[in-house]
Amino acid sequence: MPSATVEDYIKQIYLISDQIGIKEVAMGRVADALGVVPGTATTMVKALAAAGLANYAPRVGVSLTGQGHVLALHVLRRHRLIEQFLVEQLGYDWSEVHEEAEQLEHVISERLLERIDKILGHPTVDPHGDPIPSASGEMSESQLESFLQCPLNKTLRIARIADQNPDFLSYIARSGLNPGASVTITLRDSRAESVQLLARGQQLSMGWGAAAKVLVER
Amino acid sequence: MPSATVEDYIKQIYLISDQIGIKEVAMGRVADALGVVPGTATTMVKALAAAGLANYAPRVGVSLTGQGHVLALHVLRRHRLIEQFLVEQLGYDWSEVHEEAEQLEHVISERLLERIDKILGHPTVDPHGDPIPSASGEMSESQLESFLQCPLNKTLRIARIADQNPDFLSYIARSGLNPGASVTITLRDSRAESVQLLARGQQLSMGWGAAAKVLVER
DNA sequence: GTCTTTACTTTGATTTTGCTAAATTATCAT
DNA sequence: ATGATAATTTAGCAAAATCAAAGTAAAGAC
Numbered sequence: 476m477p478s479a480t481v482e483d484y485i486k487q488i489y490l491i492s493d494q495i496g497i498k499e500v501a502m503g504r505v506a507d508a509l510g511v512v513p514g515t516a517t518t519m520v521k522a523l524a525a526a527g528l529a530n531y532a533p534r535v536g537v538s539l540t541g542q543g544h545v546l547a548l549h550v551l552r553r554h555r556l557i558e559q560f561l562v563e564q565l566g567y568d569w570s571e572v573h574e575e576a577e578q579l580e581h582v583i584s585e586r587l588l589e590r591i592d593k594i595l596g597h598p599t600v601d602p603h604g605d606p607i608p609s610a611s612g613e614m615s616e617s618q619l620e621s622f623l624q625c626p627l628n629k630t631l632r633i634a635r636i637a638d639q640n641p642d643f644l645s646y647i648a649r650s651g652l653n654p655g656a657s658v659t660i661t662l663r664d665s666r667a668e669s670v671q672l673l674a675r676g677q678q679l680s681m682g683w684g685a686a687a688k689v690l691v692e693r
Numbered sequence: 694m695p696s697a698t699v700e701d702y703i704k705q706i707y708l709i710s711d712q713i714g715i716k717e718v719a720m721g722r723v724a725d726a727l728g729v730v731p732g733t734a735t736t737m738v739k740a741l742a743a744a745g746l747a748n749y750a751p752r753v754g755v756s757l758t759g760q761g762h763v764l765a766l767h768v769l770r771r772h773r774l775i776e777q778f779l780v781e782q783l784g785y786d787w788s789e790v791h792e793e794a795e796q797l798e799h800v801i802s803e804r805l806l807e808r809i810d811k812i813l814g815h816p817t818v819d820p821h822g823d824p825i826p827s828a829s830g831e832m833s834e835s836q837l838e839s840f841l842q843c844p845l846n847k848t849l850r851i852a853r854i855a856d857q858n859p860d861f862l863s864y865i866a867r868s869g870l871n872p873g874a875s876v877t878i879t880l881r882d883s884r885a886e887s888v889q890l891l892a893r894g895q896q897l898s899m900g901w902g903a904a905a906k907v908l909v910e911r
Numbered sequence: 912g913t914c915t916t917t918a919c920t921t922t923g924a925t926t927t928t929g930c931t932a933a934a935t936t937a938t939c940a941t
Numbered sequence: 942a943t944g945a946t947a948a949t950t951t952a953g954c955a956a957a958a959t960c961a962a963a964g965t966a967a968a969g970a971c
Contacts, residue, residue: 501948501949517947518951534950564947
């Protein structure tokens with residue numbers, strides 16, 4: 476059985492690769508995501524490669540093997556189902572479940588996981604709007620638009636917040652931009668890299684970076 | 694923060710000491726309980742002593758310090774609340790929750806624990822009838838009698854099964870001797886070390902060892 | 912009272928995961 | 942090209958938790 480550390484590495488490699496849309500992930504990014512020094516990441520990734528979970532090319536980066544990919548989806552499934560459970564059944568706020576899930580995902584049994592899945596009615600997204608892989612490893616890949624691409628002056632529904640940073644999430648929550656809420660983008664200024672929007676009757680403005688992390692659907 | 698291993702050692706030392714009613718626990722018992730070779734237990738217990746959690750006397754045994762005692766009760770609280778939660782909210786059978794709780798007890802946050810405690814209505818015993826220490830470390834110490842001490846031919850209520858062995862628990866569950874069920878002891882033969890009893894209308898017989906682990910109240 | 916058995920301790924090695932610091936390679940501006 | 946800067950790898954070390962095997966002490970057998 477893979478250790479919690481191995482699972483974390485595999486999960487982060489998957490997430491980074493997915494986020495930047497490139498298969499090969501640079502070691503620096505891996506080290507950053509795991510909060511370790513680069514040398515540690517190199518050592519660990521070599522071990523992952525030796526275990527058949529990843530392909531490692533020195534000075535190029537790391538990518539997941541088929542086996543690694545399967546593991547990543549399993550870990551993600553655990554993480555996201557737990558998040559959903561904490562919100563739905565334990566009264567947690569959606570913006571504060573990440574840390575708890577981060578711990579639980581490594582020790583929860585398959586059996587408990589499936590029981591939670593059933594109780595929640597087999598949800599397909601977690602409280603942040605992140606898709607939950609099925610037990611067999613499929614994931615609904617809907618194409619959402621971010622605040623940077625979506626049309627102006629239309630009422631849209633927040634579908635997903637693509638970030639786990641507690642600070643950012645609590646800002647989003649306080650601004651009433653939870654998944655499910657309605658927004659209208661009123662203005663986008665590419666020179667100022669700024670977006671103006673209307674949510675809960677309030678006028679807000681966000682920078683490019685933050686705006687890119689909020690995904691909507693019509 | 695103590696590691697999962699440290700918590701396990703402290704918990705086992707507490708349980709053994711409680712069970713045999715002696716403060717000093719022999720190293721062999723510790724090693725057995727944790728499933729490690731004796732040398733490992735010696736090393737670990739020395740580390741516990743160095744951390745101020747236990748007192749260690751070579752070739753005599755180990756006992757908990759005040760600090761160790763507090764930690765033991767915290768771990769036990771987590772373990773037993775989780776067991777109760779799994780049974781009450783997740784539909785687990787009381788005889789099969791131990792393993793899962795064994796893992797979860799080391800990673801659950803104080804916050805989640807208190808939320809579970811609240812949802813369950815601050816229970817004082819877990820599904821096996823084991824008492825749950827309060828957040829401040831108090832534990833209701835009711836004096837129950839085992840099948841070996843209780844009066845004959847009276848209807849008694851099963852209060853607690855003082856064992857975690859899955860085999861034994863599932864035998865108990867199949868025999869209808871769950872905590873809360875009713876029984877009558879019909880005969881006790883000390884030469885044969887055997888107890889005859891009536892539960893769910895069925896006649897059963899148990900040996901001394903097994904009978905000692907079933908605790909009842911009137 | 913010696914001897915043997917049993918319980919326990921010590922020692923040295925291993926695995927996993929991390930670190931620091933030095934060495935290497937790549938990149939980019941001049 | 943060349944030299945500076947940044948990213949990456951290598952090498953050596955450390956802590957936690959384990960084991961195997963050898964040594965030691967205590968307890969009971971005769």
